[in-house]
Amino acid sequence: MASLPEPLQALILAFxxxxxxxxxxxxRLAFYMLRQPEEISKTLAEALLAVKTATAMCPICFNYTVVxxxxxxxxxxxxxxxxxxxxxxxxxxxxxxxxxxxxxxxYHVLHGVLSPIEGVGPDQLKIRPxxxxxxxxxxxxxxxxxxxxxxxxxxxxxxxQQMAPLGLRITRLARGLPVGSDLEYADQNTLLRxxxxxQEL
Amino acid sequence: MASLPEPLQALILAFxxxxxxxxxxxxRLAFYMLRQPEEISKTLAEALLAVKTATAMCPICFNYTVVxxxxxxxxxxxxxxxxxxxxxxxxxxxxxxxxxxxxxxxYHVLHGVLSPIEGVGPDQLKIRPxxxxxxxxxxxxxxxxxxxxxxxxxxxxxxxQQMAPLGLRITRLARGLPVGSDLEYADQNTLLRxxxxxQEL
Numbered sequence: 001m002a003s004l005p006e007p008l009q010a011l012i013l014a015f016x017x018x019x020x021x022x023x024x025x026x027x028r029l030a031f032y033m034l035r036q037p038e039e040i041s042k043t044l045a046e047a048l049l050a051v052k053t054a055t056a057m058c059p060i061c062f063n064y065t066v067v068x069x070x071x072x073x074x075x076x077x078x079x080x081x082x083x084x085x086x087x088x089x090x091x092x093x094x095x096x097x098x099x100x101x102x103x104x105x106x107y108h109v110l111h112g113v114l115s116p117i118e119g120v121g122p123d124q125l126k127i128r129p130x131x132x133x134x135x136x137x138x139x140x141x142x143x144x145x146x147x148x149x150x151x152x153x154x155x156x157x158x159x160x161q162q163m164a165p166l167g168l169r170i171t172r173l174a175r176g177l178p179v180g181s182d183l184e185y186a187d188q189n190t191l192l193r194x195x196x197x198x199q200e201l
Numbered sequence: 202m203a204s205l206p207e208p209l210q211a212l213i214l215a216f217x218x219x220x221x222x223x224x225x226x227x228x229r230l231a232f233y234m235l236r237q238p239e240e241i242s243k244t245l246a247e248a249l250l251a252v253k254t255a256t257a258m259c260p261i262c263f264n265y266t267v268v269x270x271x272x273x274x275x276x277x278x279x280x281x282x283x284x285x286x287x288x289x290x291x292x293x294x295x296x297x298x299x300x301x302x303x304x305x306x307x308y309h310v311l312h313g314v315l316s317p318i319e320g321v322g323p324d325q326l327k328i329r330p331x332x333x334x335x336x337x338x339x340x341x342x343x344x345x346x347x348x349x350x351x352x353x354x355x356x357x358x359x360x361x362q363q364m365a366p367l368g369l370r371i372t373r374l375a376r377g378l379p380v381g382s383d384l385e386y387a388d389q390n391t392l393l394r395x396x397x398x399x400q401e402l
Contacts, residue, residue: 027296046246048234052239054206
């Protein structure tokens, strides 16, 4: 691109490496940065530089926490319900569930799903610490909240099998039509699940 | 968000300030940064910090250029066609036109459009330098390539009026159906323009 000064080109390329950001969006973002007061790009740059060094993993649930703290805020919160344990794939899933305000139990983050094709087995995930945690202090119920995808289902089945000897209640999030959606646009699998899981009105 | 460490929250907020990036995408990007090697966030941070100080405006066409250069690469390129001058709203428009590979003339960047509602008059844009430039060295044709929007059209009309005494050929980009599109999805205005501008096959 002959018409682009190098520093601008470098910024576009850096934006392009982010997930879901293509060349067009990357250019738009880079040119936006040039139009705005320096403070906006500086704030983002500083946050980017700080995030890795200031963030650690909670040794109990493996969610992200601030460096130097013994455990994350959810694990440290004595008002949370110890009898419920929700197992999720990624730290972002904790955020999403917290935003609903509808869950008051504890979490465990696997940091991925089983995927033989990509070489991800149980040892690449936080499965062993989960089993140890559950054995040491069994909750009343374990919610396997991995994604409703092929890998998420397989991971949930594997975990159920591993935890079967413990005799705990093991659940999975409900599947069906998204709230506010339209039957017409639902895919076949979702519709089949919604039918199978239909409930008394 | 009780479950989010502060540095991560700061990064999400910084991403949210970018155009077209809502809270969900901002969270996704911030968590992605944590999963990736530090080099990715560092590259982006450094590009963000460098871009403002290393980029200047070309004193001829007002496109972005590298600090310390007398003019931008397009203005400095003696192979470009001096008889064509394309007037655009933003530096990004130069990039978009350059990517087509179909234009070999010169550019002039207005840095905005006339918008009385937002208090943008001719003096807030690079209109005076454009008129001086055109008077000093009149091109054969001026392409007013502001956007096909209300403000873009008004700005083009204003410029035509200002340049009328110079007796130059003044053109505007064609309007019609986008290539590869479907009549069915075209809006009424575009369809009317496509009809009015129909051409002999």
